[in-house]
Amino acid sequence: MSRKKTPKRKGASGPAASALPAADGSRPARPGTARPGPQARPNGPPQPGRPSLGGGDFYDVAFKVMLVGDSGVGKTCLLVRFKDGAFLAGTFISTVGIDFRNKVLDVDGMKVKLQIWDTAGQERFRSVTHAYYRDAHGQWFPSWWWWQKQAVMALGSQGAKDPTDGRETAPLVAQVECELKGVRGPSSSVSPTPWAWLTEIQDYAQHDVVLMLLGNKVDSAQERVVKREDGEKLAKEYGLPFMETSAKTGLNVDLAFTAVAKELKQRSMKVPSEPRFRLHDYVKREGRGASCCRP
Numbered sequence: 001m002s003r004k005k006t007p008k009r010k011g012a013s014g015p016a017a018s019a020l021p022a023a024d025g026s027r028p029a030r031p032g033t034a035r036p037g038p039q040a041r042p043n044g045p046p047q048p049g050r051p052s053l054g055g056g057d058f059y060d061v062a063f064k065v066m067l068v069g070d071s072g073v074g075k076t077c078l079l080v081r082f083k084d085g086a087f088l089a090g091t092f093i094s095t096v097g098i099d100f101r102n103k104v105l106d107v108d109g110m111k112v113k114l115q116i117w118d119t120a121g122q123e124r125f126r127s128v129t130h131a132y133y134r135d136a137h138g139q140w141f142p143s144w145w146w147w148q149k150q151a152v153m154a155l156g157s158q159g160a161k162d163p164t165d166g167r168e169t170a171p172l173v174a175q176v177e178c179e180l181k182g183v184r185g186p187s188s189s190v191s192p193t194p195w196a197w198l199t200e201i202q203d204y205a206q207h208d209v210v211l212m213l214l215g216n217k218v219d220s221a222q223e224r225v226v227k228r229e230d231g232e233k234l235a236k237e238y239g240l241p242f243m244e245t246s247a248k249t250g251l252n253v254d255l256a257f258t259a260v261a262k263e264l265k266q267r268s269m270k271v272p273s274e275p276r277f278r279l280h281d282y283v284k285r286e287g288r289g290a291s292c293c294r295p
């Protein structure tokens, strides 16, 4: 992935539009860059001449997944952990604009490509992110049914501090409470709206988007400020599947993306012979507790 992160600076200008990938996943031409586009057109059910990501990574069906959440909760680290199995330790460098990575998973005998978009959590990039929620592929390639389904994984942090620089990050539950307070106000008649990110998703994503809530950074036991039960309660309140993750240890990272891939595949393919996949049940059953995986 071309690094779109830059050291955090106050008053830094927004991203140069030309440097950003297009909302349909294409990028400005760069030598050696595999880019999704017409030439990478997949063909639905498995066939011998399946499209490739390059390097022999063939796939049958492709979906778009977006990672959203406040700055510093660990979106980029989660993606890097999933894609490369590594943890980006060291100084926190905030994402500028947006970028994506592709990964092909084997889901029940089918090759599912996830195109995962890593968004910037900082407020000043919000307008850039908005453009990427909508399925731009539908606009450009209306017959590409396989892009129709998308997922958003909303991240919060279960820890209060970024362990690398001691900076405060907004923990999951606090983000929600803060938002509710802001909207309700002391004498406001406006009915409370969900957490800011969920509101965004409602406003900008497809109405039937697959959603999952993740509480990241569960490895830092001393820093933990959100209890697992509180995360679960919150998710229940909004009817979302919830999982605690750690980009540092890898806890539940593959599982979370696999769960989303399974759900997306089911919604698109509807294979009658396959038992119905239930995302909520799957994450509850398969998700591991943080206590078993401290570093």
Ligand SMILES: Nc1nc2c(ncn2[C@@H]2O[C@H](COP(=O)(O)OP(=O)(O)OP(=O)(O)O)[C@@H](O)[C@H]2O)c(=O)[nH]1
Residues within 6 Å of the ligand: 069, 070, 071, 072, 073, 074, 075, 076, 077, 078, 088, 089, 090, 091, 092, 093, 094, 095, 096, 119, 120, 121, 122, 162, 163, 164, 165, 216, 217, 218, 219, 220, 245, 246, 247, 248, 249
């Ligand atoms: N202990 C611990 N630290 C983490 C974890 N995930 C991320 N971090 C740290 O948290 C900081 C922020 O991580 P990023 O992945 O850059 O955060 P982000 O959400 O992409 O932030 P923006 O790009 O600003 O939106 C970095 O210093 C990471 O090393 C985790 O699971 N555990």
